[in-house]
Amino acid sequence: MKIAMISDLHTDINEAYPVIELTAARAKELNADVLLVAGDISEDPDRTIREMRRLAEILPDVAVRYVPGNHDMWNKHCPERSTEEIYRMYSGDILCLSGQVSSSADREKNMKVRFTGDIGWYDYSFASPDHSREELDSMTKGGRTWQDKFFNQWTGDNDAACSDQLSRIESQLSACREGPVIAVTHMLPIREFCVPESQEGWGFFNAYLGTEKLHELFRKYPVAAAVCGHVHYRKVLQKDGILYICPCLGYHTEWPLCGLADNEPATHVADAMQLLEL
Numbered sequence: 585m586k587i588a589m590i591s592d593l594h595t596d597i598n599e600a601y602p603v604i605e606l607t608a609a610r611a612k613e614l615n616a617d618v619l620l621v622a623g624d625i626s627e628d629p630d631r632t633i634r635e636m637r638r639l640a641e642i643l644p645d646v647a648v649r650y651v652p653g654n655h656d657m658w659n660k661h662c663p664e665r666s667t668e669e670i671y672r673m674y675s676g677d678i679l680c681l682s683g684q685v686s687s688s689a690d691r692e693k694n695m696k697v698r699f700t701g702d703i704g705w706y707d708y709s710f711a712s713p714d715h716s717r718e719e720l721d722s723m724t725k726g727g728r729t730w731q732d733k734f735f736n737q738w739t740g741d742n743d744a745a746c747s748d749q750l751s752r753i754e755s756q757l758s759a760c761r762e763g764p765v766i767a768v769t770h771m772l773p774i775r776e777f778c779v780p781e782s783q784e785g786w787g788f789f790n791a792y793l794g795t796e797k798l799h800e801l802f803r804k805y806p807v808a809a810a811v812c813g814h815v816h817y818r819k820v821l822q823k824d825g826i827l828y829i830c831p832c833l834g835y836h837t838e839w840p841l842c843g844l845a846d847n848e849p850a851t852h853v854a855d856a857m858q859l860l861e862l
């Protein structure tokens with residue numbers, strides 16, 4: 585079974601480029617059976633749901649599944665909606681893994697692969713220890729505020745939001761006693777994917793990238809691979825028997841930093857997308 589993965593398509597910020605069409609074309613080229621998108625599709629929940637539906641329509645023979653990212657959860661374009669209302673929109677969407685376990689069978693190999701996940705959240709555990717709780721709760725440092733603070737009500741109590749996400753993901757995983765399971769979150773499950781603290785401000789802002797509790801949770805279940813996004817890196821590493829994949833497309837303004845031969849959108853979609861064969 586061929587499982588393609590990509591994240592952080594940011595279809596609005598990358599509006600000048602046909603990222604949905606290019607993602608579909610690359611998944612077809614790779615002969616993918618499943619395509620997983622690990623969040624940050626847009627900053628407007630209606631648009632995110634629409635874009636994922638469009639991707640699934642272009643790829644009728646591929647099982648397209650996604651989780652929302654922190655940007656998808658913003659109420660920037662719909663201030664009348666609460667974070668809970670936005671979350672319910674995703675958990676009611678058939679293509680979204682929030683609240684569900686999806687599976688795909690490979691008859692030849694007599695194998696059933698399960699896919700599950702959700703946004704995940706952050707508990708500040710990735711921050712350097714020299715920041716106070718009060719500072720971290722303010723989500724502001726050096727005149728910069730982590731944007732979730734403005735557009736997501738969960739930031740009023742990040743600990744509660746993180747615990748809630750962990751218990752939701754655990755209840756989904758507990759329905760997957762048999763593997764292999766592919767876990768999908770937007771937030772980082774491992775510290776190794778954080779931004780190096782040598783980069784200005786990141787000893788603080790890494791606080792809002794995820795939680796190692798996701799890794800601890802994944803280890804309790806037959807999770808073969810875990811996909812995430814959020815940090816806009818493209819990295820793969822193995823930890824405690826789990827293959828961790830961070831396949832971010834990111835903003836077009838970041839593409840020149842990747843050092844590829846050119847900055848064509850198709851080149852970056854091909855570089856970001858990872859293929860896992862089980």
Ligand SMILES: [Fe+2]
Binds near residue numbers: 624
């Ligand atoms: Fe992103």
